[in-house]
Amino acid sequence: MKIKSQYICQSCGFRSLRWSGKCPECDSWNSMVEEIVSQKSVSPHKKNRALNAKLDNINEITSTNEQRISTNIAELDRVLGGGIVNGSVILIGGDPGIGKSTLMLQIAEKIENLKIIYISGEESARQIKMRSERLGSRFDNFYVLCETDTDMIISIIEKENPGLVIVDSVQTIYTPILESAPGSISQIRESTSILMNCAKKLNLPIIIIGHITKDGSIAGPKVLEHMVDVVLQFEGERTHSFRILRGIKNRFGSTNEIGIFEMTDKGLTEVKNPSEVFLSQRNYGASGCVISSAIEGTRPILIEVQALTATSNYGLPQRTSIGFDYKRLNIIIAVLEKRIGLFLNKFDIFVNIAGGVKIDEPAIDLAIAAGIYSSFKDIPVDSETVVLGEIGLSGEIRTISYIEKRLNEAVKLGFKRIIIPKNNMKGLKKSMAGIELKGVEQIKEAIDLLI
Secondary structure, three states, X not given: OEEEEEEEEOOOOOEEOOOOOEOOOOOOEOOEEEEEEEEOOOOHHHHHHHHHOOOOOHHHOOOOOOOEEOOOOHHHHHHHOOOEEOOOEEEEEEOOOOOHHHHHHHHHHHOOOOOEEEEEOOOOHHHHHHHHHHHOOOOOOEEEEOOOEHHHHHHHHHHHOOOEEEEEXXXXXXXXXXXXXXXXXXXXXXXXXXXXXXXXXXXXXXXXXXXXXXXXOEOOOOHHXXXXXXXXXXXXXXXXXXXXXXXXXXXXXXXXXXXEEEEEOOEEXXXXXXXXXXXXXXXXXXXXXXXXXXXXXXXXXXXXXXXXXXXXXXXOOOEEEEOOOHHHHHHHHHHHHHHHOOOOOOEEEEEEEOOOOOOOOHHHHHHHHHHHHHHHHOOOOOOOEEEOOEEOOOOEEEOOOOHHHHHHHHHHOOOOEEEEEHHHHOOOOOEEOOEEEEEEOEHHHHHHHHX
């Protein structure tokens, strides 16, 4: 076995034989760390393995439905596509304190008649016990192992033969084969590969918790996300109680689903009707407040868009957005100035999506434009109206997707009127369940209807 030293970037995994202060691949400073890399010599006998390899005709391969383990948490099962698949490796990432470990304890509590091993590399068994008591959790077949050596972990898994393994976290475990420190690029890649082989060999599902970097991506090499079967992202603001579990990758289901939770003193609780929760504290009759509908995954969610305009005390007015793309906000402001004749160059503009959610789709453009206009004129928008539509640079209102799902959600919550793009009116009834539908083509037409 040959042993050599390399300098590996801890941000992108770039390898170099010499140290440099700046990574030539991702331009990160002080990220090149020396690691000892072992290279096994290639045996000449492996070249003859291709002679014994067997090719399978895809038409002769029998497909069977994968067996799933229900977590008894409906929001999580929806994101996973129906439950945890045996032999799969699931990677869950999220900010510190967002609730990843709490969710793992609740999974262990909800799953019945299954032996679960919780491998902790960050907390002691006493700390895990204290958290479970704080959450009021009761377990039937739950075991804690405080270990970071992958050789020891695999030996105990093979000995105990559990039904589910939870690893918290992948950045803390290591393999003695490599001399680099835990959390390094090579250690994360090799440790995950060992867990993957164990999961496939024993047909055992393994859930891995991963840390994230400051830009929101999972820490470690990008190949980590390619190796595992499912990648879930746990999102949310520390100052808000709502959490969103989003599917980034799923080999056994769709990535178009999300799960919504609320953090309470008893742990994470499922939000069955997020639209009703997000609109529960809205201020009726206030200028700048407009109701719109966003699609998160395949689920429609009614949200409250809040806008505020105020005279600027500086030469350069402020443009601030919370929960909405800042660059898109500037485009909407420019369209209002050019197509409506609204002079906003001396006003500060603030836009907020109530509830702490982040919306990244153009279907709420018209609602934001209406909120800014309403605040500027200090005239409220009808609180029983839902506003939908994407705004083009020429002021046209463009077609949006999932229009029927959005309309049905508005009907369910009792709204009386909906403003939608005119092209979306095709195939829809002009009145459904007592709701008045208005199709608009230009932003000026929509503003005249609303205000």
